[in-house]
Amino acid sequence: MIGIVLAIAALVVLAWNRWNAVVCALIATLIVGVFNGFGIWGTFVDYWLPAAGNWVSTFILMFLSAALYAKVLGDCGAANRIAYWIVDKAGKKFIYPVLILICMLLTYGGINALVIVFVFWPLAVPIARQLDKPRYLFLTIMYMGLLGGANMAMPGSPQTGNVAAAQILGTTGTAEPVLGIVATVLWFAFDVWFIYFLDRWATKKGHRFEEGVGITMPGRPEDQCPSMARSLIPLIVLLVLFVVFGNGLGPIAKMSATVAVTSANVIATLVCLAINFKFFANPDEGLSVGAAMKKSVFDGVMAGLNPAVTMFSMVAFAAVLSATPAFGYLVDLAMNSIDNPYFQAVIATQLLGVIVGSAGATSTAVCNTFGAEWLAHPGVNADALTRIVSIGAAGLSTVPYSGGLFVNLEVTGCKMKHIWPQQFIACAVPAVVLAIVLAALACAGIVF
Numbered sequence: 481m482i483g484i485v486l487a488i489a490a491l492v493v494l495a496w497n498r499w500n501a502v503v504c505a506l507i508a509t510l511i512v513g514v515f516n517g518f519g520i521w522g523t524f525v526d527y528w529l530p531a532a533g534n535w536v537s538t539f540i541l542m543f544l545s546a547a548l549y550a551k552v553l554g555d556c557g558a559a560n561r562i563a564y565w566i567v568d569k570a571g572k573k574f575i576y577p578v579l580i581l582i583c584m585l586l587t588y589g590g591i592n593a594l595v596i597v598f599v600f601w602p603l604a605v606p607i608a609r610q611l612d613k614p615r616y617l618f619l620t621i622m623y624m625g626l627l628g629g630a631n632m633a634m635p636g637s638p639q640t641g642n643v644a645a646a647q648i649l650g651t652t653g654t655a656e657p658v659l660g661i662v663a664t665v666l667w668f669a670f671d672v673w674f675i676y677f678l679d680r681w682a683t684k685k686g687h688r689f690e691e692g693v694g695i696t697m698p699g700r701p702e703d704q705c706p707s708m709a710r711s712l713i714p715l716i717v718l719l720v721l722f723v724v725f726g727n728g729l730g731p732i733a734k735m736s737a738t739v740a741v742t743s744a745n746v747i748a749t750l751v752c753l754a755i756n757f758k759f760f761a762n763p764d765e766g767l768s769v770g771a772a773m774k775k776s777v778f779d780g781v782m783a784g785l786n787p788a789v790t791m792f793s794m795v796a797f798a799a800v801l802s803a804t805p806a807f808g809y810l811v812d813l814a815m816n817s818i819d820n821p822y823f824q825a826v827i828a829t830q831l832l833g834v835i836v837g838s839a840g841a842t843s844t845a846v847c848n849t850f851g852a853e854w855l856a857h858p859g860v861n862a863d864a865l866t867r868i869v870s871i872g873a874a875g876l877s878t879v880p881y882s883g884g885l886f887v888n889l890e891v892t893g894c895k896m897k898h899i900w901p902q903q904f905i906a907c908a909v910p911a912v913v914l915a916i917v918l919a920a921l922a923c924a925g926i927v928f
Contacts, residue, residue: 481806483515484835491797491881496896501886505793508881509800516804523800531799535792539594542738543791545745546598547695547784547891548777549718552749554602554697555776556756557704558711563606564702572611576621576675579604580668583625589719590638590726592741593840594791594884596626597891598784599718605697614687615694616898617679619888620906623899624671627839627907632874633663633867633914638726640840645869648847649855655863658928659918663871667910674906693893695783706756713755718748753777787887794837794883801835802845810835811849821854822919825868830912833877838884843873864922872915878908 491508495501513523553559570578583600591599604618632641635654646653654660691699705711721744728734735743753760753773760772767775801807814828828850833842846869854865878885880900889896921927 481809483512484801484804484806486515487511487801488879488881492896495880495886495889498895501790501890502793505790505797509797512797512800512804516806518800518803527800527803528796532792532796535795536788538738539791540788542592542595542742542745543788544781544784545742545749546595547787548780549714549745549749549752550598550602550695551780551783552752552776553714554605554695555772556706556752556759557700558706558714558752558756558759559602559697560606560700561702561705561708561711562715563603563610564705565708566603567607567610575607575611576617576679577668577672579607579618579621580624580628580671580675583622584628584634584668585625586719587626587639588634588637590722590737591719592737593626593639594887595741595745597622597888599715600625601695601892602697606699608689609691609699612689613679614682614689614898615892616687616894616902617675617682619892619894619899620678620902621675622888623903624668624675624906627874627878627903628664628667628671628910632839632871632911633660633667635660635867637870641843641873642866642870644840644844645847645866645873648844648851649862649866649869651862651866655866656918656927659921659926660867663867663914663918667914670910671906674902678902687898690893695891695893696779704759706759710755714748714752717751718744721747749777749780783891787890790886790890791883794881794886797881798835798837798841798883807832807835815850815853820919820923821850821857821860822864822868822922823916824850825854825865826872826912826915826919829869829872829915830876833873833875834879837877837879837882839873839877842877843869846873861922861927864918864927868915868918868922871911871918874911875908875915876912878904878911 487508490511491504494504509523509528518527567575586596586599600622608615608618635657637653642653646655722740724732725735725740725743726737757769757773760776761769762772810831814824814831817827818824828846829842832845836842836845854860855862880896885900
């Protein structure tokens with residue numbers, strides 16, 4: 481336990497001071513391994529490298545293709561055109577809740593939580609530039625849509641936190657629909673209030689938009705952007721193909737989530753290049769259309785490499801944590817915490833979430849570990865457990881050493897001190913409170 485605490489402290493302090501994420505992960509992993517008797521090389525050979533290899537073999541192409549799509553959409557001006565349209569239609573007064581809803585729709589539509597930043601960020605950066613607002617406000621908005629109600633509370637969410645709980649507990653993704661919808665609305669309302677509070681705080685601090693950080697999304701006057709139709713087509717193609725590939729349609733067989741996302745990213749990128757090719761010309765850098773398109777493609781793939789390396793480093797660190805005796809101790813602590821399956825679900829999602837550092841992985845780990853015992857409890861309602869676990873998994877799993885957080889910092893160029901506290905308030909606090917409320921209602925027999 482001491483080793484875990486020291487490792488997490490070192491990771492957070494180093495990351496707070498802008499150390500390279502991979503170096504942070506390696507140092508923290510070494511501390512955990514030494515304190516838990518794994519040995520220096522045993523830590524990496526037996527635990528870290530296998531977990532990293534598993535992640536790479538599953539997700540690397542998805543990351544690279546997502547970054548490629550984001551870069552191409554930004555470089556041709558399509559993202560700028562969509563951003564101008566969103567600001568014009570929503571107005572500056574309502575832009576924040578509109579963006580939260582957009583991200584919620586992307587999440588609910590099935591865009592993988594690991595790569596949603598590559599879809600949302602090309603739209604967010606031009607809006608942040610227009611409004612002269614700091615980037616971290618928009619990363620906070622993304623988390624509100626990503627880890628908010630659409631991902632965890634809303635019945636029918638295709639994200640892992642909801643699907644895993646339903647599959648393992650033998651229910652459906654739409655379990656406890658009414659209370660799930662109510663929880664989503666309350667979560668959304670709280671986040672809307674909080675983002676406007678954060679906006680006022682940022683204005684008082686004099687925080688403004690910064691150019692040249694994260695993946696480059698160049699600004700462009702509206703009259704030099706593609707038409708709205710040309711700009712929207714790649715995004716529509718991406719979303720439609722993901723749904724088709726992910727579910728199957730006619731002669732098209734159903735694909736795995738990662739293959740569906742990767743295929744949709746590549747095809748949407750090719751469509752964007754084909755219909756917007758003339759907007760890639762960059763006279764300021766002396767680049768012709770062909771040269772500019774090639775540069776955009778090369779830069780896009782490389783832009784996905786660093787976030788991918790960051791992600792598998794943090795995932796491997798979490799795997800080392802999960803292999804320690806301390807993880808088993810936390811499991812036992814949750815198991816013996818209280819003789820009530822509903823509140824035990826709340827406690828378990830928080831204790832295991834601290835180690836796992838991922839909402840989807842927390843939901844899976846908790847249900848695999850405790851599910852059979854909960855279902856054997858007399859009179860327990862599996863639908864209530866499904867919704868409690870799904871929501872609770874977004875609580876303390878939003879730790880500052882989460883792999884997803886490091887990836888998003890890498891892509892957006894934001895600083896941890898400007899995003900993690902806000903992310904915790906916007907996501908973890910509502911998740912824990914709502915999970916407790918639903919557990920209390922389930923104890924009273926109020927489930928619908």
